[in-house]
Amino acid sequence: xxxxxxxxxxxxxxxxxxxxxxxxxxxxxxxxxxxxxxxxxxxxxxxxxxxxxxxxxxxxxxxxxxxxxxxxxxxxxxxxxxxxxxxxxxxxxxxxxxxxxxxxxxxxxxxxxxxxxxxxxxxxxxxxxxxxxxxxxxxxxxxxxxxxxxxxxxxxxxxxxxxxxxxxxxxxxxxxxxxxxxxxxxxxxxxxxxxxxxxxx
Numbered sequence: 001x002x003x004x005x006x007x008x009x010x011x012x013x014x015x016x017x018x019x020x021x022x023x024x025x026x027x028x029x030x031x032x033x034x035x036x037x038x039x040x041x042x043x044x045x046x047x048x049x050x051x052x053x054x055x056x057x058x059x060x061x062x063x064x065x066x067x068x069x070x071x072x073x074x075x076x077x078x079x080x081x082x083x084x085x086x087x088x089x090x091x092x093x094x095x096x097x098x099x100x101x102x103x104x105x106x107x108x109x110x111x112x113x114x115x116x117x118x119x120x121x122x123x124x125x126x127x128x129x130x131x132x133x134x135x136x137x138x139x140x141x142x143x144x145x146x147x148x149x150x151x152x153x154x155x156x157x158x159x160x161x162x163x164x165x166x167x168x169x170x171x172x173x174x175x176x177x178x179x180x181x182x183x184x185x186x187x188x189x190x191x192x193x194x195x196x197x198x199x200x201x
Contacts, residue, residue: 006076140176
């Protein structure tokens with residue numbers, strides 16, 4: 001891609017006009033999504049992973065570009081691929097840590113048989129739940145999946161997600177539940193997917 005083309009995209013992203021921003025995002029998607037998708041799938045990811053990573057790239061790129069001291073010293077494609085690699089490597093690290101924790105939990109469950117806490121009970125249609133979760137941010141989907149489906153503790157979730165403390169993980173989960181509650185409230189079926197106490201955050 002020519003640098004003049006890159007500059008035009010950056011100018012549109014910096015523009016206060018929404019239509020210019022939209023034009024820039026459409027151009028970035030058309031020119032760069034395929035390379036991101038190719039990288040992710042070659043690294044063992046799925047098309048859905050590629051879409052999530054690309055959305056994160058766009059957010060990071062938009063925030064960086066609008067900083068006064070930002071300067072692009074390489075092609076936009078090179079810069080975006082560097083962001084892509086960084087995001088994906090962090091995700092893989094989190095997945096490996098998550099798998100280790102789940103395996104350890106499984107080993108412990110074989111040694112000590114105990115009844116699953118009521119807090120983890122999912123009391124509704126899983127398909128509808130997944131539809132609602134799809135409207136949340138990737139981080140929120142991951143946190144709620146780790147908590148309710150993989151049954152990780154908040155301390156373990158903090159480790160997997162790379163948060164500084166268990167309290168940070170708890171606060172993040174509470175915010176995610178608030179968003180999910182609003183989605184459930186808008187749902188015509190008015191179905192409660194999680195224990196009531198989780199909505200009272």
